[in-house]
Structures are given as C-alpha cells and as structure tokens.
Amino acid sequence: MSRGFSSSHRLSLLAAFALAGFGLVGGQLLRLQVFNRAVRLAEINRTRDAVVVVPARRGDILDARGDTLATSRTKVALAIDPWALDDLLATEKPGPRQEQLRRAELEKRATLALLLGMSAAELDLLYAPVSRDRQPGEKVDARNLTANGRVKIRFVKFNDGVEESFYARLTDGNNYPSSGKNNSTSTPAAGLVGERYSVRTYPHGQLAAHVVGYINRDEHPVTGMEQFADFYLRGADGWRESDKDGRGRELAQFRTREAPAADGWSVMLSLDAMVQNIVEQELAGLGKKFEPASATIIVSDPRTGFILALGNYPTFNLNEYNQVPRAALASMKNIAATDSYEPGSVFKIVAASGALEEGLVTPASIFDCSIEKIDYAGRVRSLPREDHTFDHPLSVAEIISHSSNRGAAQLAMRLGDQRFYDYARAFGFGQRTGFPGGPEVNGDLKPPNKWDGLTITRMPMGQSVAVTVLQMHQAMGVIASGGELLRPQVVRQIRDAAGAVIYRFERTPVHRVVSARTAQTMAQLLMGVASSEGTAPEAAIPGFEVAGKTGTAQKFQDGKIWEHHHVASFVGFFPASRPQVAISVIVDDADAHAPGGVAYGAKVAAPAFRRIAEQLIPYLDIKPVTALSGVSLSALAGGRP
Amino acid sequence: MPTLVRSRSPFRLRTRAFIHPLLLAGLTLTFTGATGLGVVWARQQITATAVRTQGDERQLAQTERSLAELNTVLTAEQTTPMLERRNAEWQLGLVPPREPQLVRVAAADERRFAALRDAAFLADFRPATPVASSAPALHLAVNLPRR
Numbered sequence: 109m110s111r112g113f114s115s116s117h118r119l120s121l122l123a124a125f126a127l128a129g130f131g132l133v134g135g136q137l138l139r140l141q142v143f144n145r146a147v148r149l150a151e152i153n154r155t156r157d158a159v160v161v162v163p164a165r166r167g168d169i170l171d172a173r174g175d176t177l178a179t180s181r182t183k184v185a186l187a188i189d190p191w192a193l194d195d196l197l198a199t200e201k202p203g204p205r206q207e208q209l210r211r212a213e214l215e216k217r218a219t220l221a222l223l224l225g226m227s228a229a230e231l232d233l234l235y236a237p238v239s240r241d242r243q244p245g246e247k248v249d250a251r252n253l254t255a256n257g258r259v260k261i262r263f264v265k266f267n268d269g270v271e272e273s274f275y276a277r278l279t280d281g282n283n284y285p286s287s288g289k290n291n292s293t294s295t296p297a298a299g300l301v302g303e304r305y306s307v308r309t310y311p312h313g314q315l316a317a318h319v320v321g322y323i324n325r326d327e328h329p330v331t332g333m334e335q336f337a338d339f340y341l342r343g344a345d346g347w348r349e350s351d352k353d354g355r356g357r358e359l360a361q362f363r364t365r366e367a368p369a370a371d372g373w374s375v376m377l378s379l380d381a382m383v384q385n386i387v388e389q390e391l392a393g394l395g396k397k398f399e400p401a402s403a404t405i406i407v408s409d410p411r412t413g414f415i416l417a418l419g420n421y422p423t424f425n426l427n428e429y430n431q432v433p434r435a436a437l438a439s440m441k442n443i444a445a446t447d448s449y450e451p452g453s454v455f456k457i458v459a460a461s462g463a464l465e466e467g468l469v470t471p472a473s474i475f476d477c478s479i480e481k482i483d484y485a486g487r488v489r490s491l492p493r494e495d496h497t498f499d500h501p502l503s504v505a506e507i508i509s510h511s512s513n514r515g516a517a518q519l520a521m522r523l524g525d526q527r528f529y530d531y532a533r534a535f536g537f538g539q540r541t542g543f544p545g546g547p548e549v550n551g552d553l554k555p556p557n558k559w560d561g562l563t564i565t566r567m568p569m570g571q572s573v574a575v576t577v578l579q580m581h582q583a584m585g586v587i588a589s590g591g592e593l594l595r596p597q598v599v600r601q602i603r604d605a606a607g608a609v610i611y612r613f614e615r616t617p618v619h620r621v622v623s624a625r626t627a628q629t630m631a632q633l634l635m636g637v638a639s640s641e642g643t644a645p646e647a648a649i650p651g652f653e654v655a656g657k658t659g660t661a662q663k664f665q666d667g668k669i670w671e672h673h674h675v676a677s678f679v680g681f682f683p684a685s686r687p688q689v690a691i692s693v694i695v696d697d698a699d700a701h702a703p704g705g706v707a708y709g710a711k712v713a714a715p716a717f718r719r720i721a722e723q724l725i726p727y728l729d730i731k732p733v734t735a736l737s738g739v740s741l742s743a744l745a746g747g748r749p
Numbered sequence: 750m751p752t753l754v755r756s757r758s759p760f761r762l763r764t765r766a767f768i769h770p771l772l773l774a775g776l777t778l779t780f781t782g783a784t785g786l787g788v789v790w791a792r793q794q795i796t797a798t799a800v801r802t803q804g805d806e807r808q809l810a811q812t813e814r815s816l817a818e819l820n821t822v823l824t825a826e827q828t829t830p831m832l833e834r835r836n837a838e839w840q841l842g843l844v845p846p847r848e849p850q851l852v853r854v855a856a857a858d859e860r861r862f863a864a865l866r867d868a869a870f871l872a873d874f875r876p877a878t879p880v881a882s883s884a885p886a887l888h889l890a891v892n893l894p895r896r
Binding site for chain 1: 817
C-alpha cells in the first residue's frame with residue numbers, strides 16, 4: 109500500500125463524503141419516519157393494506173329425503189377489456205415480434221368468438237376501445253388514461269352470467285392457438301374479463317315455490333323459507349388482513365389476521381318433492397280443466413302436523429321470479445295462508461264435534477231437517493235452505509254424510525252461541541296457525557256479541573265466517589290426530605355445513621280440542637261422506653277408509669254474494685281409523701267449466717282428492733284398513749249393526 | 750484464566766493468536782452474514798409457502814364451485830318432470846304402480862324369509878316308506894345336503 113493513498117487528508121475527505129452520505133440517508137429517514145410519518149403511513153395503509161372478505165356460502169334448502177330445493181353456486185359475468193391488446197403490445201418493442209404478437213392475438217380472438225358462439229365482427233365491436241371524460245378531482249392511474257387525458261373503460265359487459273365450466277373453457281389456454289410471444293405455452297385471448305357472483309338456484313324450478321321462497325339479486329330473502337330461515341341459512345362472512353401489490357393482488361406472505369367464513373346451515377323441510385310434484389301436477393290439471401281463479405292443495409301427516417306438500421295455482425318459477433309480469437304478481441302469494449274464504453259445509457265438523465264432545469247428541473240422535481223455522485233463545489229463527497230434500501228426520505251421522513244445513517244449525521243451537529264460538533276458536537279459526545314462511549291472515553270469526561240473529565243458523569254451515577286453507581286443513585287435522593290441534597310445520601331439521609343435525613323440530617300440539625273418542629266418532633261419521641250414500645262418493649278409494657267433508661260455498665266478495673261463483677272444497681284424510689295422510693283441495697271459482705255450471709266440492713275437489721290419494725298409497729306405502737273397530741256406520745245412524 | 754496468565758508456558762502466545770481481532774471480525778461477519786442469509790432464506794420460504802397455500806386455496810375454491818355447479822345439474826336431472834321427459838324420450842314406459850298391481854304381504858319379513866329357506870331346505874327330504882301299515886310314517890332324511 110503506498111503512502112499517498114493512506115494520507116490523512118484523503119482519508120478525511122473520504123470519511124467526510126461517507127459521513128455526508130450517511131447523513132443524507134439519516135435525514136431522509138428522519139423526514140419519512142418522523143416528520144411525515146402520519147401522511148406516509150396513511151398512504152401505505154391505503155395502497156398496501158387489504159382486507160379480503162371471504163364470503164360464506166348460503167346453506168341449502170332440502171326436502172324430507174335430502175333432495176335439494178334451493179342451493180347456491182357461482183356464475184361468471186363476462187366482459188371485455190378493450191385496451192388489453194394495447195397493453196400487451198406495449199410489452200414488445202415495435203417491430204416484427206410485436207406484429208407477430210398482434211396476429212396471434214387476433215387469431216385467439218377469432219377462437220374466442222367461436223367459443224362464445226358470436227361472429228368475429230360482433231366480438232370486434234366489443235373490442236373497440238372506449239373511454240369517458242375524467243371527473244373533476246378524480247384520481248386515475250396513468251396507465252388508465254388515454255393520450256388525450258380521457259379515462260379508459262376497461263369493462264364492457266356483454267353477458268350476465270355463464271356457468272363455471274363454460275368459463276373454465278373460455279380461460280383454458282389449450283383451447284387457443286399458441287401465442288406468438290411464447291410458443292411453448294398457450295394463453296387465452298387477452299381482454300376477456302370474468303366477474304364471479306353468487307346466485308341462488310332452485311333446481312326444481314316452480315316446485316313448492318310458495319313454501320321455499322326466494323332471495324333477490326341483492327341476496328335479500330323475500331318470502332318463504334328463504335326469509336323465515338334466513339338466520340340459519342345465511343352464515344357469516346370471514347375476512348383476512350393482508351397486503352396487496354401494485355395491481356391490487358393479495359400478497360399472501362403478508363397475511364396477518366384471519367377469521368374464517370362460517371358457511372350457512374342447511375334447512376331440511378318436511379316437504380317431499382315427490383308428493384309436492386303429485387300435488388302440483390294435480391293443480392296444473394285442475395287449472396287446465398276448470399280454469400279456476402285459484403286453487404290450493406295441502407297434504408300433511410295428521411299425526412304430526414308436518415306438511416308433505418303445499419301447492420297453489422297459479423304459481424311461478426323461482427329461477428325467474430323477476431320475470432313474473434305485473435298482472436300476475438298475485439301468483440307469488442302463498443294464498444293458503446294469505447287469503448281467506450267462506451268454507452261452506454266443511455265447517456260443519458265444528459258443530460258436530462262440539463255437540464258430540466259435550467254429550468248433547470250421539471251419532472244416532474235424530475233431527476227434523478224439514479222445518480224452515482225454529483225457536484232459539486226466545487226468538488224464531490229461519491233456517492237455511494237445504495241443497496237436497498230429505499224424506500225423513502236425519503241422524504247426526506246423516507247430517508254429516510248428507511251435509512244438511514239445517515241439521516248443522518240445530519247442532520250449533522244445542523251448543524249455544526258461546527260454546528259454538530269457543531269450539532270454532534279451539535279448532536283454530538280466527539287466529540293465525542303459526543305457519544312459518546310468509547305472511548298469514550287471521551281469517552274472520554266474530555265473537556257472539558257481534559252476531560246478528562241469523563249467524564247461529566249460518567255459521568255452522570260455513571257462512572258468516574272466513575278461514576284460510578291452512579286453518580281448514582288444521583281443523584280437519586284435529587279429528588285425524590285424535591282430538592289435538594297441531595301446529596302446521598314445514599321445517600324438520602337444521603343441519604350444519606358438515607351435515608350434522610343441529611336442531612330437530614318435533615310435533616307441536618297447541619291444545620286438545622275434543623277427546624280421542626269424539627275424534628274417532630267424527631272420523632267414522634266423515635267416512636259416510638265418501639260412501640255411496642254420502643255427498644262425495646267420488647272421493648272413495650276401494651279398499652281404503654276415506655273420511656272427509658265436501659264444501660261448496662257461494663263466494664262472498666265486496667259485500668255481496670256472487671250467485672254463480674263458488675269455492676269448491678274437499679278436506680279429508682285416510683285411512684280413517686289410522687290416519688296417515690290429510691289432504692285439502694280448495695278450488696276457487698271453477699264454475700265456468702264445471703259440470704252443470706256449478707263447481708260443487710264433490711265434482712271438482714273430491715276427484716282431485718282421490719287422484720292424489722291413489723298416487724300416495726304406493727309411494728307412502730299406505731296399507732288398506734278394512735273396517736273401523738267397533739260399530740258400523742249403519743249402527744251409528746240408528747240401524748242394526 | 751489465571752493458570753494461563755501466571756504461567757510462562759509456551760502456550761501463552763497461541764492463546765492470544767486465537768482471539769486475534771481479524772479473526773474475531775471474520776467470525777462476526779460470517780455469523781452476521783449467515784444469520785442475514787438465513788433470515789432471507791426463511792422469508793423466501795415463508796413467501797413460497799404462502800403463495801403455494803394461496804394457490805391451493807384458489808384451486809380448492811374452484812373445485813368447490815365446480816362441485817356446486819355439478820350438484821345443481823345432477824339435481825335438475827333428477828327432478829320428476831325431467832325423469833318423466835326422459836321416460837318419454839327413451840320410450841321406457843315406466844309408470845308408478847297402481848293399487849291393484851300390489852300384493853301386500855302381511856307376515857313379518859323375518860318369518861317369511863325363514864319359511865322360504867325352510868321350504869328350500871326341506872325340498873330334499875322325502876318321507877320313508879312305512880315298515881308296516883300300522884307303523885307311523887317317519888320323515889327320514891336321505892341325501893342330506895352338505896353344509
């Protein structure tokens with residue numbers, strides 16, 4: 109080492125430079141880390157910090173056998189970034205390589221058009237560069253600005269959503285000719301942009317539309333189980349704190365805190381897709397044949413109150429809920445719970461059950477149903493007209509099987525105003541059933557202090573009272589269940605994302621209405637309706653005991669009775685001595701195409717009941733029950749057994 | 750180290766050489782460098798692992814999405830209207846059974862199957878010829894099936 113080099117002057121100079129350099133660095137550090145710390149930190153946080161939301165998957169809605177009625181999946185909205193080709197070409201210097209790249213991209217674009225089923229010209233239109241004015245104060249990245257200062261539009265949407273598998277095909281480089289830039293690997297056409305979004309899908313379409321309900325595009329539940337069970341279905345989104353790079357991509361190595369998403373739970377309904385399908389096919393058949401204003405069919409297990417099927421006509425497709433025309437919006441209502449009607453003769457079960465339960469009558473008690481007036485509570489009341497003429501006094505069993513209006517009125521009079529009203533309340537009328545899955549009305553059951561002089565003669569035959577189909581079905585369930593009023597239920601289980609049962613819904617009795625003995629007697633009496641002597645032999649099924657009641661009520665609307673418009677109904681269950689299925693068929697205003705121009709319950713609803721029952725017998729393995737234990741119907745009617 | 754300081758042994762100089770400043774600096778630099786490189790290597794491994802995990806997550810999410818789509822398609826294919834359409838298209842002529850076609854078996858399945866098995870087993874038996882007309886007929890086994 110020479111002396112000159114090690115002169116203290118030069119060394120000092122070098123040290124001074126080094127020190128000055130260190131000083132500059134230190135000063136800059138001081139400026140950045142101390143004086144401008146807050147500003148810089150905010151900027152860094154803004155540009156680098158990323159909180160990534162991990163969306164939770166909404167739970168499925170399943171039927172009783174695990175068939176999926178509603179599920180979630182993703183779709184991909186397609187768009188074109190018209191500036192993508194320019195960006196790609198900018199990575200190469202102008203020259204033959206750039207030209208080769210351009211040609212390769214144009215070839216890929218032709219392939220993309222082929223995959224999309226579009227013409228090349230149509231796709232070229234989407235690729236035409238577009239821009240917009242820059243808003244005052246708008247911060248725009250330099251690469252998103254055109255030469256004349258406008259903002260490049262990088263998302264030209266042209267498809268609302270394609271399936272994942274199709275999108276995978278569009279983005280698979282193997283489906284495209286090899287790139288000019290790198291011959292070893294193929295890449296998809298530049299500029300194709302996919303935006304994923306979650307969609308709710310209903311694989312069965314319109315099946316059980318009014319029970320399942322739907323969620324709208326904003327993922328807000330609107331009706332049905334989607335709304336009722338939203339708490340279980342929706343789950344909880346997770347999140348992840350991390351950093352992102354200049355292009356907004358997450359830098360996984362900088363993840364700090366993370367809360368995993370909790371997927372929604374699945375809701376298993378008591379509905380059976382097969383039974384529901386039988387019901388909806390029957391409704392479609394009724395709609396085609398009678399063109400009614402509306403119709404409802406409910407099938408349930410009367411032992412538990414669980415509903416196996418609930419269908420309304422008209423209905424709608426859950427996957428196309430937003431395409432229902434304004435004029436047909438009523439088809440989206442669950443009219444089984446939201447609309448009330450005068451039940452007609454089906455309501456006679458209330459007076460008969462009450463009188464039997466109180467021991468005021470026996471099935472063999474005789475009533476003169478030919479009289480037109482009767483003295484009741486110190487006043488003479490006129491009795492309603494009969495639809496049939498009877499040449500002899502009727503027993504209670506015949507009052508039911510022949511559906512005598514005057515007989516029902518006299519049964520109610522035996523009970524008295526208050527007791528009859530109490531029984532009607534106990535059967536569930538005038539109050540909501542508690543059916544989960546949408547709005548429900550109370551119906552209309554006025555207390556005795558609001559009755560006029562004729563109400564005690566008219567209400568027992570189902571006039572001056574308004575009920576929902578669900579209420580009527582629930583009331584018939586009282587007799588089928590052995591005297592208990594059961595809450596109609598549609599949710600069986602709640603299951604977590606792994607399929608484990610979290611909560612199980614059980615049979616829920618509300619209260620006892622009549623004794624088991626009375627219920628059994630009523631079931632026997634109702635068997636007479638579906639016999640050759642009854643009003644609805646059309647409901648009979650050979651080898652099976654069918655119990656039920658017809659109803660044909662004139663429509664009461666806008667304060668007046670509509671003479672030629674009826675609500676036809678048949679509500680029943682079978683096998684009568686060991687009920688397994690209760691079925692309600694209510695058809696509103698089917699007169700125009702009904703035989704004879706009047707839609708009788710026996711002609712319109714009872715055959716539908718039988719058709720459904722016949723299909724359910726093999727499916728639900730319902731075994732025939734030959735005869736009720738004990739006394740025969742003729743014995744109940746006062747004859748010899 | 751009192752023994753080394755007090756003694757005049759020839760090892761004293763060697764002991765000093767062992768802690769020579771250059772050697773110390775070299776060791777320190779080596780250690781610092783190794784530590785620095787180790788930290789860099791560890792960070793690189795963390796990054797590589799995180800990126801790999803992210804890729805796996807992405808692939809898992811894609812698989813789940815594909816699975817959801819497939820499940821939806823399968824469910825739609827198994828709906829009753831679709832099955833009925835296929836039944837018509839492929840002319841299978843499948844119809845649900847009607848009550849008259851059903852034969853209901855009242856006996857318990859266990860007893861029924863036991864009776865069927867016994868019937869098959871006893872088919873190999875035949876009654877022996879009575880020795881005398883007054884003797885009771887004996888059911889003797891011939892050609893007993895081997896078990």
